Amino acid sequence: MNDHHISTKFTVFDNQSELSSIENELLNKAIQARDSAYAPYSSFNVGAAVILDNDQVFLGNNQENAAYPSGICAERVAIWSAMSAIPHGKIKQIFISARSEKTKVNRPVAPCGACRQAIAEYETRQKENIEIFFAGETGKIVKAYSIKDLLPWMFDNSMLS
Template sequence: MKKITISTEFNVFESLDQLPEEIKILMEEAIAIRKKAYAPYSKFRVGAAILLDNGKTVLGSNQENAAYPSGLCAERVAIFQAGAIYPEAKILKLAISATSDAKPVTSPIPPCGSCRQSIAEYEFKQNTPIEIYFMGESGEIYKSDSLTNLLPLVFDKNFL
């Protein structure tokens, strides 16, 4: 038997004001779109904003459904829309903001497992990393240089 160690590294920004201007604008778009989330069941609202290499921004908010598995997270709404509308564009940056109608969310909220796998597919497809910034409704913002920091043992087409 042998042991492996996997480590990840994130940059932490104390507030929106510490972000580079381009990222601050992207995160503000994620915050704005999260207010349009359809979240009548969980009361947990998430917004995602994607910056593409063609300069376009694509937005998404979570969309719930009474049949829970039928809903989609904000990250997947945005990433699938980007893939459908701009199939040749590379995703450079993804900003995510989450809040709850029930309680304050001041910790950074990362993408769920399904979203991580979906982001991984696009990172693999374009063969370049996607910067991911995530936060709650306020407080610190975490930056990951690649999805592989969030999903180090990624499953991709090489296994098929």
């Protein structure tokens, strides 16, 4: 038996004013997307902004459905929109913002497991890290430097060879 240790790297910003001007602009785009989410069942709105290597920005927000498994998360909407428009583009960064109509979200909201797996697919494909910024409605913002920081034992295409 051998013990192993996994570590992750991330940065925590106290608030949005600590972000660079470009990062601040992208988080604001995620907030705008969040504010037009369709979330009548959970009342939990999420928005995402994806920026590609050509500096094009794609937005997404969660889209719920009365048949719960038929809804989709903001991150996947933004990623798949970007990859549909620019199939060989590379994702540089993803910005995520969440708020609830029921309670104040004052801590960072990380991507769900399905979204982490979708991000892992594209990070593996492009062979370059994707930085992930995630925030609540107020408070701290977390920056992960790679999906591996959020999903260290990720499943990828190497398992299928």
